[in-house]
Amino acid sequence: AQKITQTQPGMFVQEKEAVTLDCTYDTSDPSYGLFWYKQPSSGEMIFLIYQGSYDQQNATEGRYSLNFQKARKSANLVISASQLGDSAMYFCAMREAYNNDMRFGAGTRLTVKP
Amino acid sequence: EAGVAQSPRYKIIEKRQSVAFWCNPISGHATLYWYQQILGQGPKLLIQFQNNGVVDDSQLPKDRFSAERLKGVDSTLKIQPAKLEDSAVYLCASSSTRTGMGQETQYFGPGTRLLVL
Numbered sequence: 001a002q003k004i005t006q007t008q009p010g011m012f013v014q015e016k017e018a019v020t021l022d023c024t025y026d027t028s029d030p031s032y033g034l035f036w037y038k039q040p041s042s043g044e045m046i047f048l049i050y051q052g053s054y055d056q057q058n059a060t061e062g063r064y065s066l067n068f069q070k071a072r073k074s075a076n077l078v079i080s081a082s083q084l085g086d087s088a089m090y091f092c093a094m095r096e097a098y099n100n101d102m103r104f105g106a107g108t109r110l111t112v113k114p
Numbered sequence: 115e116a117g118v119a120q121s122p123r124y125k126i127i128e129k130r131q132s133v134a135f136w137c138n139p140i141s142g143h144a145t146l147y148w149y150q151q152i153l154g155q156g157p158k159l160l161i162q163f164q165n166n167g168v169v170d171d172s173q174l175p176k177d178r179f180s181a182e183r184l185k186g187v188d189s190t191l192k193i194q195p196a197k198l199e200d201s202a203v204y205l206c207a208s209s210s211t212r213t214g215m216g217q218e219t220q221y222f223g224p225g226t227r228l229l230v231l
Contacts (some may be wrong), residue, residue, distance in 0.1 A: 004156075033218075035220075036220065037222070042224065043203055043205075043225040043226045043227065044222055044223065044225065045157070045207070045225075046222075046223035047220070047221060091156050091157075093156070095218075098120055099160050100172075101170065102147075102159065103156075104157050104158075104219065106154075106155060106156055107155075
């Protein structure tokens with residue numbers, strides 16, 4: 001059974017600094033996708049970045065990058081140059097190929113300090 | 115491009131009452147999902163539609179929850195009768211045709227916050 005673990009309930013970062021949000025996963029399927037979503041207090045889940053299990057390079061989207069270490073089954077999100085608007089809950093999720101269920105971690109609450 | 119629309123945004127009901135939520139996915143997205151997100155947790159899939167057919171409803175409490183997507187576009191999720199533990203945010207998401215590689219990005223609506231008293 002697939003499982004997503006986010007070990008950091010809360011994180012603080014100073015504005016303009018970089019921060020890493022941890023995510024580890026467990027699957028026996030060789031083909032899967034990893035996702036990060038941001039959920040501000042308004043409640044909407046905002047897609048940030050995707051990494052496929054067969055992708056050779058780490059995914060990047062603007063200030064977001066995914067540190068994908070397949071052997072360690074980790075998919076950490078790196079946010080560079082943090083902004084006050086980055087304060088939100090961040091969820092890591094995984095979906096196996098041909099599996100209907102996208103499983104989410106418990107989330108990490110990021111607070112950016114001015 | 116318009117995003118996923120949901121209504122209502124908030125709903126307060128008493129236990130044993132019924133409630134319905136509506137979702138309109140992104141235009142052209144064949145797959146639609148309903149998630150339940152209890153406070154402090156990540157979303158949990160309730161049901162997935164591919165066009166107007168149910169692909170997965172294994173985690174839907176079928177004794178009280180029902181969902182439909184009659185014309186393959188809009189969808190309605192109903193709870194009848196509601197229990198206290200149904201208090202949560204109900205999120206609707208949609209994605210384009212599945213490729214079978216687990217890579218389909220799901221786009222979420224703003225959610226409906228339900229409080230059962």
